[in-house]
Amino acid sequence: MTSAYDRYRAADSELPEGAWTWYLHGAGEDNMGKDGAPELTPVPRPDADHMLVRIDSVGLCFSDVKIMRQGGSHPKLYDRDLSKEPTRLGHEVSLTVIEVGDHLKDRYHAGQRLAVQPDIYQDGKSTAYGYTIPGGLIQYHLMGAEMLETDDGACLLPLPDTMGYAEGSTLEPWGCVMAAYTQRRRLEPKAGGTMWIVGRPGDEREYVFSSGLDAPATIVLTDVPASVAQLVEGTTAARVAIRDGIGTDDYQALVDELTDGAGFDDIVMLDPRSAATAGAVATHIARRGTLNLVGETALDGLVDTDVGRLHYDYTAYLGGRGPDIAASYGEARNRCDLRSQGTTVFVGAGGPMGLMHVQRAIQQPDGPRTIIATEVSDERLTSLEDRLAHLAESNDCELITFNSQTAEESLHDFVMGTTDGRGADDVVVSVPISAVMAEADTLMNPDGMLVFFAGVPNGTLAPLNLSAVYLDNAQYTGTSGLTIHDQQQVVDLANQGALSPGSIVGAVGGMRAAKDGLQALVDGSYSGKVLIFPQIHDLPLMGLDELKETLPEVAAKLGPGDTWNDEAEKAFFNSQLGG
Structure with a gap:
């Protein structure tokens, strides 16, 4: 007998006349839906x-909460009047093609399963799915x-x-995690760009510039x-x-004069001494x-340091002891992935994104051997251990958890004690607080x-030890967004x-639980991702740990640490659509 799950996968059932939809009509949760519920719209x-x-399926993200709170004033909605042109949240989407227009049949077919790459640009302008383009909190569109x-072509993978439906929805957040360890920084002088070389009066060192000095179209000395x-x-x-004898108060005028206010593509500081x-x-x-610091x-x-721009603008801090200025550049000197066999600290590891970073590190074949x-939250750390301890053991990786709020020693002292005073090889911060970023350094x-x-x-400052960039080759990186290649x-x-x-x-x-799911993100109710299944209408939001009481046939199929898998998903759909 064909199961409800198999019938659903076949995607050949008769279409309903209406589709349940969560429209966002303005800023604030009261403007999501109609009378606190989804609306029925024609298919x-x-x-x-x-x-x-x-x-x-749709994975919910704190970015959805930001859009709901800001409404049309969100940067990616361009002051849109949502009361006249509403949008829909939901950019972490797994979908199935149902019907294809004649001009698209050479590329797509009914029954085809796809994931969305939501970071979309049209003519250089962001038109992201779930933001400018209404997203996935709808049954059909x-x-x-x-x-x-x-x-970048079609934004569908x-x-x-x-691969299950929930797994398809997690490709977007997982892709963002993968992107964090790929080289997003420009690491060579920009061809046709503007370079500013800043010296220190009295420095008589003999420098060389073995490559790259012929790249810029303008050089300011x-x-x-x-x-x-x-x-x-x-x-x-x-x-x-040549602009000698200028001070920090003169820099903005220099930028305006020579770059129309955009800033220098490449800056070199020789023998820097002043942090200010x-x-x-x-x-x-x-x-x-890039900023290339060269000195001893x-x-x-x-x-x-502007830690906002490190994340969003991909500003690159490079350096070396010299005398070859060019030695600071290039991928060989500037890594972007975790050190093999090293020690990595994950700050804010208990949230959904932090968990993914930890899991990636554990399952990375040449990854770190010690993870802190x-x-x-002790509750989140316990959940992390329940989910990932078995993976750490099977991958010969030591997983250590630490709560800085309840521990008798500081995080700094704990890390130094664990590493015999050396410090961590890598520190990954998933907490958007500048003081936490500074402590991580x-x-x-x-x-x-x-x-x-x-x-x-952008504009958020944190004190960082940039001396280590040129004296010891420390790396500071940040990424925002992803490409379809990261999801692949x-x-x-x-x-x-x-x-x-x-x-x-x-x-x-289910679909009606989407608003509760967003509130759960605000409250930090779950350490893992919240998944909404739009074709299941009335199922209330529930953590996987609650399934033993509410859906025992689904709970019985969960993996080690009560983790979601394909068998649990099949049982889930059979339990909800079997009637």
Whole structure:
């Protein structure tokens, strides 16, 4: 006998006349839905240039909460009047194609399963799915050029038959985690860009610039040694500007004059000594720009660094002891992944994204051997251990948890004690608080890497030890968003059995529970991801630990640590659609 799950997978049932939909009509939770519930809207039929899709699962994200709170004032909604043109939340989506217009039949077919890559751009402008383009909190909707003809082509990823619906929805957050360990920074001088070389009066060192000095179209020199001035004379730069004797108060005027206020694509500081000056110079790095610090003497203190721009603008802090200025550049010197066999600290490890970072590190074949997961909630740390301890054991990885709120010693002292005073090889921060980011910097060993996964607004400063960048090759990285290639990497790892993406699911619910799911994110009710299944209407939100009481036939199929898997998903659909 064919099961309810198999019938659902076949996707050939008669379409309903109406689709339940959560529209956002303005800022605030009261403007989500109608009278606190989803609305019933007609199911459209596609024309030749569209296809009708069924939304199978939607992962909720704190970004959804931000949109709900801000409404049309959200940066990606461009002051849209949502009372006239509402949007829908939900960008972590797994879907099935139901009906295909004639002009799309060469690419898509009924029954095809796809995941959404929501970080969409049209003509260079962000039109993200679940933001500008209404998202997945609906049972059925049309897709056309807004999704299929973007700056990067179609923003849909085919899913293998072996991947479940919930797993498909987790590809977006998992892709963001993968992106954090791929090289997003520009690590060479920009061709045709503007470079500013800042010297220190009295520095007479003989520098060399073995490669890259011919890349910029404009080079600005400020108080550089004679050796550098001679090097620049031999380049093919179209323009050389000399601005000696200027101070930090003059920098903005220089930026306005020579870059129209955009900032310098590449900045080089030679023999820096003043932390305040280094911080002032760093303010004027262009988006995706570099600051190359070259010297042998430490700065006189920590540098107030824009940690928002590290995350959102991919500003790159590079350096070396010299005398070759070019030695600081390149991927060989500037790593982006966790150190093999090292020690990694995850700050904010108990939330959904933190859990994914920890799981990736555990399951990474050449990853760290010691992982310190920190959180301020014992309940979340217990959940983390329940979910991931079995993976750590099977991957020969030591998993240590630490609650800085209840421990008798500080996190810094704990990390130093665990590493015999060396500090961690890598520190990954999933907490968007500048003070936490600054504390994380103190946990690293001299050549460690600090990853700012959580973003804070541009202009947010944190004191960082930038001396370690050029004296010891410390790395500071941050990423925002993802590409479809990052999601494909997750699919490939899952197919290889090297990653179990569905294990991050923490709670499930039907369509009516979507609003409760968003509140659960605000309250921090679940350590794992909240998954909504739009085709299941009335199921209330429940954590996986509650399934033993509410849906025992589903709970019986959960994996080690009560983790979600394909068998549990089949039992879940059979329990809800079997009637």
